Amino acid sequence: MKTEMTVLRFGGAPVPRSLGVLPAVPADGNRAIDEAVANVARVAVVGDDADLAAVLTRLMRADRLDVEVAHVRGPLSARRARTAPAQRVPLIRDDSGTVLVGTALWLPPAGSAVIRGEAVADDTVLFDGEAAGVRIEPTDAMPGLRAKTVGRGGRWTAARAVQLGTTGAQVVRDGVPAPREVRRSTFYRHTTGWLRV
Numbered sequence: 001m002k003t004e005m006t007v008l009r010f011g012g013a014p015v016p017r018s019l020g021v022l023p024a025v026p027a028d029g030n031r032a033i034d035e036a037v038a039n040v041a042r043v044a045v046v047g048d049d050a051d052l053a054a055v056l057t058r059l060m061r062a063d064r065l066d067v068e069v070a071h072v073r074g075p076l077s078a079r080r081a082r083t084a085p086a087q088r089v090p091l092i093r094d095d096s097g098t099v100l101v102g103t104a105l106w107l108p109p110a111g112s113a114v115i116r117g118e119a120v121a122d123d124t125v126l127f128d129g130e131a132a133g134v135r136i137e138p139t140d141a142m143p144g145l146r147a148k149t150v151g152r153g154g155r156w157t158a159a160r161a162v163q164l165g166t167t168g169a170q171v172v173r174d175g176v177p178a179p180r181e182v183r184r185s186t187f188y189r190h191t192t193g194w195l196r197v
Contacts (some may be wrong), residue, residue, distance in 0.1 A: 001019060002192055003041070004040070004042065005043065005044065006022060006037075006040050006042075007019050007023065007041055007043070007044045008025055008037075008044070008046065009026055009027060009046045010027045010046060010048070011047060012176055013046045014046075016078035017075075018075065018078045018079050019072070019078050019082070019137070022082075024138040026150070027045075027051065027055070028059060032042075033054065033055055034035065034058055034062065036154070036173050037062075037064060038154065040065055041068060042067065042068040043055065043067055043068070043069055043070070043196065044072050044082075044197075045072060046121070046164075048174075049091075050175055051095075051099060052071045052174075053098065053101045053173065053174065054112055055069065055100045056091065057085035057098055060093065060099060060192075060194075061097065065091070065192045065193070065194055065195065067195065068086035068195040069086075069194060069196060070084070071101075081197055082115040086197045087195070087197060088193040088195055088196075089138075089192075089194060089196050090138060090141070090144035090145070090189050090193050091138075091189070091192065092142075092187055092189060093187070093190050093192045094171075094173070094186060094188075095186040096178075097126060097161060097192075098173060100138060100157050100173055102174045103136070103175075104137075104172065104173050105134070105150070105170075106119065106136075106169045106189055107133045107169060107172060108132070108170070109167075109169060109170060109181050110170075110181070112168075114130040115132075115133060115134070115166050115169045116129070117150075117165050117166030117169070118164070118165050119131070119147070119163065119164045119165075120175065120179060121132050121146075121147045121161075124147065126147060126149055126157065126162070132149070132151040134147055134149055134160055134162070135147065135150055135154075135177050136151075136187050139158065141191075142160075143160040143189065144160055144189030145158070145162065145188075146187075147178060148151060154159050159185060160188060160189045161187065161188070162187050162188070163184075163186045163190065165183070166181060166182075166183055167181070168195065169183075180181065
């Protein structure tokens with residue numbers, strides 16, 4: 001039997017009073033997330049952008065993007081989490097199968113001030129040669145994301161996908177640095193959006 005709603009609590013964050021009557025589960029790893037969302041219609045995520053991205057990544061991999069997801073960051077969003085309607089918005093992921101909800105950065109490798117290579121947003125070249133970095137953000141509407149070079153003169157370009165080929169770069173997703181530098185990286189719109197409350 002499907003539960004109407006549950007609360008996923010990250011990092012010991014307190015559950016807001018308006019959600020106190022709902023089942024609350026500590027999200028201490030992928031298995032806990034998978035079990036908490038296995039039979040729910042809606043989940044409230046109490047945590048930061050990286051925590052929300054972790055939940056969406058598990059839902060995407062389990063083909064459960066029918067679950068409505070609320071991101072709770074204060075009393076107002078906690079009240080909305082229970083009653084507000086859900087709207088399908090683009091889901092942005094990368095080539096490692098990790099969802100992005102806030103901001104991604106391509107930054108220079110250790111010991112360098114620039115990224116060397118080329119970045120393209122759909123058919124638009126963001127840079128060819130050197131750049132201080134690239135910023136990528138999901139959007140609420142199609143085509144799904146926007147990207148720009150870091151620093152002066154960078155202008156947003158809307159796209160379905162953004163790709164980087166480089167001699168080396170650091171990837172930061174929702175404030176979390178990837179463990180290794182990369183030579184290639186792609187962020188793109190998944191075939192199915194997520195149901196944002």
